[in-house]
Amino acid sequence: MENSSSPTQSIIFHYLPPETGYSGYYEFYPTGRLEIRNGQLYVPLMALLVHSKGQDQTCLSASAGSFRTFNNEIKKQLQPGDTIVYQSKRVMLIKQ
Amino acid sequence: MNSLYKNSLLLFSLAAFIACKKNDELLINGQYKPASTVTIDAVVMLTKEGQITKTSLIKEFVQRHGQQDYFLFDKRTDLTDNNSSTLRLDFHEDGTVDTYYMNESASSKGKISQRTSSYIDITAIESAIMPIGPNPNRWYSWKILPARPNP
Numbered sequence: 001m002e003n004s005s006s007p008t009q010s011i012i013f014h015y016l017p018p019e020t021g022y023s024g025y026y027e028f029y030p031t032g033r034l035e036i037r038n039g040q041l042y043v044p045l046m047a048l049l050v051h052s053k054g055q056d057q058t059c060l061s062a063s064a065g066s067f068r069t070f071n072n073e074i075k076k077q078l079q080p081g082d083t084i085v086y087q088s089k090r091v092m093l094i095k096q
Numbered sequence: 097m098n099s100l101y102k103n104s105l106l107l108f109s110l111a112a113f114i115a116c117k118k119n120d121e122l123l124i125n126g127q128y129k130p131a132s133t134v135t136i137d138a139v140v141m142l143t144k145e146g147q148i149t150k151t152s153l154i155k156e157f158v159q160r161h162g163q164q165d166y167f168l169f170d171k172r173t174d175l176t177d178n179n180s181s182t183l184r185l186d187f188h189e190d191g192t193v194d195t196y197y198m199n200e201s202a203s204s205k206g207k208i209s210q211r212t213s214s215y216i217d218i219t220a221i222e223s224a225i226m227p228i229g230p231n232p233n234r235w236y237s238w239k240i241l242p243a244r245p246n247p
Contacts, residue, residue, distance in 0.1 A: 043130060043183065047166040049158060062163040066183060078144040085154055087167050088137040093128040093185060 034067075035090060044069050045089040053081035127186045136168055 015024040035042040046068035052059045070086050078084070141148040141157060148154060155169045182198040 041124060041128065042135075045134065047168075049161065049163050049166065051161065060161055060163075062161075062166050064166045075142060075147075078142060080144050082144060083157070084142045085139070085158055085167070086142075087139040089134045089168070090137065091134050092131040094131050096127045096129055 034093075041093040042090040043067060043093060045091060046070060047085075047087040047089070049083075049085040051083040051085075052079075053083075125187045127184060129184050130181055132181070134168070139167060139169070 013024055013026055016022045035044050043066050047064040049062040141154045158164050158167055185195050
């Protein structure tokens with residue numbers, strides 16, 4: 001569910017010389033989105049509830065946040081017993 | 097007649113070009129904050145069997161799991177997400193953006209409580225993921241860069 005988390009991230013791994021004692025380190029580049037509609041700037045918001053019911057256990061998580069958009073590809077990954085509720089919202093940005 | 101047709105076509109092309117150009121040009125600079133109201137686009141429930149959009153069914157499901165605070169089912173459109181309401185975006189002329197959250201507690205109201213990133217590369221605005229066309233709505237993405245070293 002990559003696009004439902006906020007912000008999304010691209011990760012670069014840097015190798016370090018062996019004498020440092022470390023194999024490398026990760027560099028994270030979060031990515032956010034703004035929406036422009038009719039010349040107005042908006043921050044996309046999304047509320048999300050994920051419910052998964054298996055034979056022996058049930059999992060539930062819910063969240064809300066800024067710069068979030070729903071990844072429609074998730075539909076293909078749903079299994080019997082999975083339920084996702086999402087609400088797309090947006091808030092206009094006003095120049096101060 | 098042929099000339100009239102050509103002129104009309106030219107005029108139409110020019111008008112279309114101006115319209116597209118105008119759509120591309122959105123002057124963004126200075127500090128922005130969220131409005132106090134939210135526009136709700138959709139609430140959808142998905143299962144493997146399909147999708148449900150009937151609000152009463154979704155509301156019942158969400159309430160049954162005690163997660164109704166995350167969703168807006170009434171006509172209320174106030175910004176209930178406190179974290180988002182304190183968001184500030186500061187666009188600079190050099191193409192970078194500061195994004196941070198203001199502290200709303202009484203003791204330190206107006207001070208920055210959480211600077212989530214130092215700079216956003218607004219030049220990445222070129223990587224629009226929505227096509228240019230008759231649809232005036234376009235999405236832009238930006239890339240958050242590491243903090244700049246102090247001069």
